[in-house]
Structure formats: C-alpha cells, structure tokens
Amino acid sequence: MAVSTRRLQKELADIKRDGTPVGITLLSAEDFATWYLSVEVLGNTVYEGEKFALKFRFDGQYPISAPAVQFVVDDTYQAPVHPHVYSNGHICASILGSEWSPVLSVVSVCVTIQSMLASCKKKERPPDNDRYVSHAPENPKKTRWDFHDDKYVPSSPRRSTVSVLTISRRSV
Amino acid sequence: MGNSASSGRGHHEETVDFGYLTPQGIYTGPRDWNQSVVTQLIVQRKLAPFYRPLEDYEEDWDDDQILAARKELPEHEGGEGSSRAESVTSSSARGHAKKPSAAKEPSRHPEAAIYRGALECPICFLYYPPNINRSRCCDQAICTECFVQIKRADPTTTHLVSEPAACPYCVQENFGIVYTPPPWRTGLGSEGATPPSWPDSPKAASDAATNTSMKRRRKSFGHNDPDVVTVDMIHPDWEAKLAAVRAAVARRANRRIIMRQVGDRLIPVGVTSGRVHPIAPEEAGAETNEGGERGSRRSRRRQQNQELNQFLGSMGLGGQDLEELMVMEAMRLSLIEHEAQQRRQKEEEEKKQREEAAATAANGAAAPVPSAEESTALSTALAALSVSEAASQSASPALSAQPSEDTVSPPRSRTSTSSQARASSPSLLSPARASTDGGRRSGRSTPTSPFGTVGVALLGAASTANAVATPSPEHEPSDPIAETALPEHQSELTPAPIAGEPRVPAPPVIADDTPAIAEPSATQPTVDRPSLAASEHVTSSASSLTASSYDVLPSSPESSISDKPLLDDAPPTPVTEGAPSTAAAS
Numbered sequence: 001m002a003v004s005t006r007r008l009q010k011e012l013a014d015i016k017r018d019g020t021p022v023g024i025t026l027l028s029a030e031d032f033a034t035w036y037l038s039v040e041v042l043g044n045t046v047y048e049g050e051k052f053a054l055k056f057r058f059d060g061q062y063p064i065s066a067p068a069v070q071f072v073v074d075d076t077y078q079a080p081v082h083p084h085v086y087s088n089g090h091i092c093a094s095i096l097g098s099e100w101s102p103v104l105s106v107v108s109v110c111v112t113i114q115s116m117l118a119s120c121k122k123k124e125r126p127p128d129n130d131r132y133v134s135h136a137p138e139n140p141k142k143t144r145w146d147f148h149d150d151k152y153v154p155s156s157p158r159r160s161t162v163s164v165l166t167i168s169r170r171s172v
Numbered sequence: 173m174g175n176s177a178s179s180g181r182g183h184h185e186e187t188v189d190f191g192y193l194t195p196q197g198i199y200t201g202p203r204d205w206n207q208s209v210v211t212q213l214i215v216q217r218k219l220a221p222f223y224r225p226l227e228d229y230e231e232d233w234d235d236d237q238i239l240a241a242r243k244e245l246p247e248h249e250g251g252e253g254s255s256r257a258e259s260v261t262s263s264s265a266r267g268h269a270k271k272p273s274a275a276k277e278p279s280r281h282p283e284a285a286i287y288r289g290a291l292e293c294p295i296c297f298l299y300y301p302p303n304i305n306r307s308r309c310c311d312q313a314i315c316t317e318c319f320v321q322i323k324r325a326d327p328t329t330t331h332l333v334s335e336p337a338a339c340p341y342c343v344q345e346n347f348g349i350v351y352t353p354p355p356w357r358t359g360l361g362s363e364g365a366t367p368p369s370w371p372d373s374p375k376a377a378s379d380a381a382t383n384t385s386m387k388r389r390r391k392s393f394g395h396n397d398p399d400v401v402t403v404d405m406i407h408p409d410w411e412a413k414l415a416a417v418r419a420a421v422a423r424r425a426n427r428r429i430i431m432r433q434v435g436d437r438l439i440p441v442g443v444t445s446g447r448v449h450p451i452a453p454e455e456a457g458a459e460t461n462e463g464g465e466r467g468s469r470r471s472r473r474r475q476q477n478q479e480l481n482q483f484l485g486s487m488g489l490g491g492q493d494l495e496e497l498m499v500m501e502a503m504r505l506s507l508i509e510h511e512a513q514q515r516r517q518k519e520e521e522e523k524k525q526r527e528e529a530a531a532t533a534a535n536g537a538a539a540p541v542p543s544a545e546e547s548t549a550l551s552t553a554l555a556a557l558s559v560s561e562a563a564s565q566s567a568s569p570a571l572s573a574q575p576s577e578d579t580v581s582p583p584r585s586r587t588s589t590s591s592q593a594r595a596s597s598p599s600l601l602s603p604a605r606a607s608t609d610g611g612r613r614s615g616r617s618t619p620t621s622p623f624g625t626v627g628v629a630l631l632g633a634a635s636t637a638n639a640v641a642t643p644s645p646e647h648e649p650s651d652p653i654a655e656t657a658l659p660e661h662q663s664e665l666t667p668a669p670i671a672g673e674p675r676v677p678a679p680p681v682i683a684d685d686t687p688a689i690a691e692p693s694a695t696q697p698t699v700d701r702p703s704l705a706a707s708e709h710v711t712s713s714a715s716s717l718t719a720s721s722y723d724v725l726p727s728s729p730e731s732s733i734s735d736k737p738l739l740d741d742a743p744p745t746p747v748t749e750g751a752p753s754t755a756a757a758s
Binding site: 002003006007010011060061063064098099101102103144 | 198199200201227294295296297298318321322325328330338340341343
C-alpha cells in the first residue's frame with residue numbers, strides 16, 4: 001500500500017470522525033487519487049455567496065510530494081476571480097509548490113486557500129492570466145511557479161533569450 | 173529472547189534495538205539518500221533505526237494486539253529499492269499467510285514492549301516506539317522513514333541555488349533531527365551494553381517506555397551541533413546536483429546557433445554544443461553497439477553519467493536533445509521561408525547576370541581575376557547566435573568571442589563563366605547568389621534575420637568581416653570545389669560544408685579575435701576551398717562531440733532541407749561533403 005493511500009485513509013477517517021472546518025465540505029473522495037472539496041468564504045468578503053470546488057490529485061509519494069490542487073472550472077463551479085487564481089483554476093500558492101510541507105493535509109490546504117480568498121480585497125485575475133492559460137499544462141504541478149515576494153508569476157516553460165549576432169559586411 | 177527480533181524474518185537481518193537498518197517499505201519512491209551514511213548513523217544511535225510501524229495503537233493494547241498491528245513486512249530488506257512492485261505483491265501475499273494470531277508466543281515480547289507509549293509520526297501517520305527522532309528545532313516527532321525522504325528542493329534553471337531543506341513543522345532552515353536512544357542496547361553495537369530487561373507487566377513496561385521518552389529536552393539544537401543529523405548529511409550529493417544543474421545551464425548558455433550571412437539574410441546552419449568534455453573510450457565504443465540509435469551523439473550522451481542525467485532530465489535539463497530539436501525546427505521553418513524568397517531573387521538575378529556577362533564579353537575585358545575586395549564584400553558570414561537560456565548572464569561572452577572563428581565560411585570563386593553551371597549546382601549557388609546580390613548593395617549592413625521573433629544584434633566587427641571574407645592562402649588547394657570566376661568578376665561564396673561530420677576534435681572554444689583566414693591577397697584569383705578546419709570550428713565548440721545531424725543543418729538551404737518536421741522523426745540527413753563536390757563537377 002502506497003504511503004499516500006495510507007495517509008489519505010487516515011485523513012479521510014479523521015474527516016469523517018471530526019468533520020471539516022466551517023465552510024469546507026468534502027464533495028467526493030471515491031479513491032485515493034482524486035478528491036473534491038468545496039470551499040466557501042464566510043463573512044463579509046468579496047466572495048460572499050460564492051462557492052468554489054477544489055480538486056486534489058495525489059501521487060504515490062503524497063505527502064512527501066505536494067498534491068496537485070486547482071479550482072474546478074465546469075458547469076457548476078468557476079474559479080474565483082483572484083490575483084493568484086488563473087481562470088483555468090490553477091492556483092499560484094507557495095504551499096502548493098516550494099513551500100509544501102508533508103505535515104500539511106488536505107484540510108489544511110483548504111483552510112489556507114479559504115483564508116487566501118478571505119483576505120482578498122479586489123477581485124481581479126493575475127496580470128498574465130491570458131498568457132498563462134493559453135499554454136498552461138493540464139496539471140498545475142507541472143508549472144514552475146516563481147514565488148517572488150508577493151508577486152506570483154508562473155515562469156514560462158522555457159525561458160530563453162535568443163539574440164542574434166551578425167557581422168556587418170563591409171566593402172574593402 | 174533478545175534475538176527473537178529476527179524471528180519474523182525469513183533471513184538473517186541485522187538489527188539495532190529491534191529496529192532495522194533499511195526502510196520498512198512505507199515509501200516506494202527512489203531511495204536517494206546515502207544508505208551507508210544512514211546505516212552508520214543508526215548503528216551509532218544518532219538516528220532511530222527503521223522500526224516496523226504499527227498501523228494503529230491504543231494505550232491498553234496487549235502484546236498480541238501490538239504485534240498484530242505491525243505493518244506488513246516489505247519484501248527483503250537490503251534489496252535496495254530494486255523491487256517496488258515485488259514488495260507490494262509479496263507483502264499482500266504474506267498478508268494472507270500471516271496468522272491472525274501471531275499470539276501463540278510467550279507472553280512478553282520485547283518486540284511488543286518497545287512499542288509501549290508509541291507515538292504517531294505526523295507525516296506518515298503510523299505509530300513508532302517512543303524513542304523516535306525529534307526535530308532539532310521544534311522537538312516534533314518524525315520517523316526515520318519519513319526523515320530520509322526529506323531533502324533539499326532540487327535546484328532549477330531559474331533558481332540556481334540549493335536551499336537547505338526546511339523543517340516541515342516550523343519551517344526553520346537546515347532541518348535536522350536529534351535522537352535519544354533507549355537506555356538499553358541490542359543488536360549491532362550492543363556488545364558489552366546493558367541487555368534489555370523488561371518489566372513483567374505491560375503496564376510497567378509502558379511506564380518505563382514513557383519514562384524514557386519523558387526525559388524530553390526543551391532546548392533546540394543548532395544545525396551543526398554534533399548530536400544533530402541533518403538532511404544534508406544523509407544526502408551528501410546535493411552539491412553534485414547543484415553543480416550539475418549549474419553546468420547544464422552554463423552549457424546551454426554557451427550554446428550558439430551558427431548563422432551564415434547570405435546577402436542580407438542570416439541562414440542558420442547549426443547549433444554548437446556548449447558541452448565541453450572529452451569522450452571516454454568506453455563511451456565511444458558503446459556507441460557502436462547502438463547502431464539503430466539515430467544520433468551517435470545522442471546515444472553517447474545518454475550513457476554519460478546516467479544518474480545525473482536522469483536527474484537533470486527530470487527537471488527539463490536533460491540532454492539538450494529536445495531543446496535542440498526545437499531550435500532546429502525553428503531554423504528549418506525559417507529556412508524554408510527564406511528559400512522561397514531566395515528563389516524569386518535568384519531568378520531576377522540570373523537574368524541580370526546573363527545580361528552583364530554578355531556585356532562583359534562584348535567588351536573583351538573578361539579578366540578571370542576576381543577582386544579580393546569584392547569577394548570580401550560578398551563573403552558569407554556566419555554569425556554566432558548565442559542562445560542563452562534562463563540565465564541571460566552568459567550572452568555577452570558568447571557573443572563577443574565567437575564570431576571570428578565561427579564565421580569562417582570561406583568564399584569561393586568560380587571561374588567558369590556559365591550560368592548553366594550555376595544552374596546545375598543550385599545547392600551551392602543559391603545562397604551564393606543571394607550573397608552576390610547582397611554584396612552589390614554592400615552599403616546596407618542590416619541583415620534581416622530570418623527569425624521573426626529573434627532579437628537581432630548587429631555587431632560591427634570589422635575584423636571578423638575581414639576574416640570571413642578574405643580568401644585564405646592557408647586553405648588547401650585540394651578543395652573539391654572547382655574555382656571558377658563569374659564573368660562579372662564576382663566571387664561567389666559557397667557555404668562551408670558545415671554539415672559534414674568533422675570527427676576531429678577542435679578546441680572547445682574559439683575565442684580568438686584574429687581573422688581565421690589570412691589577410692586578403694588582393695590578386696588571388698581563385699579562392700578557397702571550403703575550409704574543413706573552419707567547419708570544425710564551427711560545429712564543435714565542444715571538442716568531444718562529433719557533429720550529428722542534430723547539430724548541423726544543411727549548409728545549403730536548397731540541398732537538403734527536410735520537408736519533414738525535425739521533431740517528427742529522424743533528423744534530416746546531414747549534408748555531406750558530397751554537396752561541394754557536386755559543384756566541383758560542374
């Protein structure tokens with residue numbers, strides 16, 4: 001049994017026993033590869049009345065490797081309009097990338113994202129939304145995110161500066 | 173009783189305090205820690221042994237319950253990660269065989285006793301004997317199996333540093349653990365030590381265990397404290413990894429696309445490799461075994477330092493094959509585009525030249541001596557294009573150093589008058605024609621790059637231009653290309669046979685600014701053979717590498733540009749020396 005299965009079994013048992021924090025609901029956990037949870041931001045925020053769904057995908061090395069987490073974008077759910085959330089549902093949050101810790105869990109990720117939304121003052125997309133979305137990998141874990149201070153910018157898949165040097169001809 | 177620790181195993185196993193020296197199969201990924209360092213630390217009691225964890229634990233369990241809760245055994249220890257699938261299947265198979273009551277044994281098992289007061293590892297959620305590792309910084313429990321999984325984040329091309337792994341609990345840098353062994357010793361390193369003595373009742377045992385774990389420290393340790401085992405200690409290869417990524421990035425930055433200037437156009441003719449190291453003989457030998465392999469260089473590369481390559485590959489830095497392919501594909505497309513225009517130009521030009529030829533003949537002034545000046549102006553220029561990935565750092569050295577050597581595509585003049593000859597060897601002539609054309613308008617010095625998206629930096633490198641243009645006496649006369657002169661006394665320049673496969677190692681980097689070709693000898697009527705030496709320079713900044721077709725595009729656009737996308741399948745066959753000799757034939 002993969003460590004991820006064991007861990008997720010226990011996380012699931014905890015959720016079933018203790019429930020989830022307010023505003024977070026387990027939508028489905030039919031296997032140990034993909035889970036869905038809904039997130040609502042409570043109180044007086046720009047997302048009042050909206051409900052989002054998070055999709056978790058786990059590989060066999062979870063929790064050592066971070067889960068792939070993104071907002072569901074389908075007929076029912078939309079990605080929140082947020083400076084760190086792309087319209088395809090991808091989320092630029094350091095804890096899902098370089099700052100992931102194996103001590104974190106599905107529920108703690110949900111709580112983190114909930115509070116990320118709660119602290120948002122202005123609904124807007126990341127400045128590079130269109131560019132990113134147009135060529136984003138299907139799995140957000142495949143994106144190499146740069147977390148520069150508070151500027152979350154996906155690094156382009158291949159950043160290459162190409163310059164050409166030529167020699168000026170001259171008549172002798 | 174003390175040695176019954178190995179009773180559950182089919183083979184002899186060395187243990188330390190009833191724990192093992194190798195993982196118990198919780199994680200199935202690659203074992204990339206240094207196992208010998210880990211073993212040593214376990215024997216020294218500086219790191220908890222790999223205990224067989226309990227799936228669950230309750231304080232009031234008796235020995236049997238504890239033993240029954242132990243995680244299934246993995247397949248043989250010591251099989252270093254070789255058998256992931258095996259261990260899964262065999263452990264489930266064993267699950268059946270396992271007697272539900274491993275209980276028919278004497279009532280006090282030291283193996284059970286060690287679990288009294290078991291603690292849950294917050295990462296894998298399994299239970300371990302209370303003598304578990306503690307984080308040096310925040311005194312949190314972590315089992316050895318999880319601890320060895322934690323390592324530095326691998327460096328990336330955009331992040332060329334390797335930061336020490338942070339504590340998963342408190343995020344303090346330089347994660348490390350401190351281990352307090354039990355007061356007794358068994359197994360390895362226990363010679364002369366107190367043998368374990370177990371109290372008779374489970375309750376007392378529990379108390380004893382709790383007491384051990386209770387002498388809890390409250391201070392935190394520095395990461396260089398001698399009692400601390402850090403992540404880096406068991407992953408001593410992090411520096412090598414970092415160096416490998418840095419080298420890969422540097423190599424990439426070192427790479428150049430070689431451009432030939434044809435008229436006012438730049439034609440990409442190849443990519444240098446930034447790699448600089450010699451071929452080991454066995455690698456060269458191995459290559460022959462892979463006859464089916466498409467690029468000799470690629471296969472060879474594949475064998476170099478597999479492990480690091482794998483690592484680099486996992487981060488998109490692996491052999492630069494894909495990247496090269498992409499560049500080549502871009503070049504191929506631009507060439508095709510360029511060709512069409514050339515063809516049009518050529519037609520026009522041909523007409524003009526025919527007229528001129530007629531005029532010259534009429535004047536009776538058909539001197540077969542082309543002027544060096546003209547040929548200079550017409551020279552084919554190769555420009556080095558520096559592709560600097562990620563780190564733009566390196567662009568400058570590459571740019572400044574390279575051209576003089578890379579540009580040595582020697583001009584060739586033709587002495588035969590006919591435009592038919594020209595037609596017969598279009599592969600050579602078409603770029604040359606463009607060049608002629610460009611030469612006429614030599615006042616213009618802004619070549620349009622065929623790359624729409626590529627920044628074009630003009631470098632007025634007079635000496636370089638010189639080098640490029642000037643006929644070189646040092647070139648061997650044995651050049652297969654016949655010297656011919658155009659009626660209008662213009663030298664036509666043909667591309668150097670860059671596409672050949674120079675097998676001769678060339679100096680890795682050619683940074684000399686002196687003209688590669690000798691000074692103009694003004695009266696030299698006949699020009700150069702395509703200098704092989706030159707092409708070697710061009711194609712191999714990396715001495716070790718034989719240019720494969722990946723590195724070199726057909727030197728003459730019309731000769732053999734593949735219409736198939738490079739990425740699709742096999743690379744286009746390199747233009748061989750055959751191309752120039754075609755010209756000779758004419």
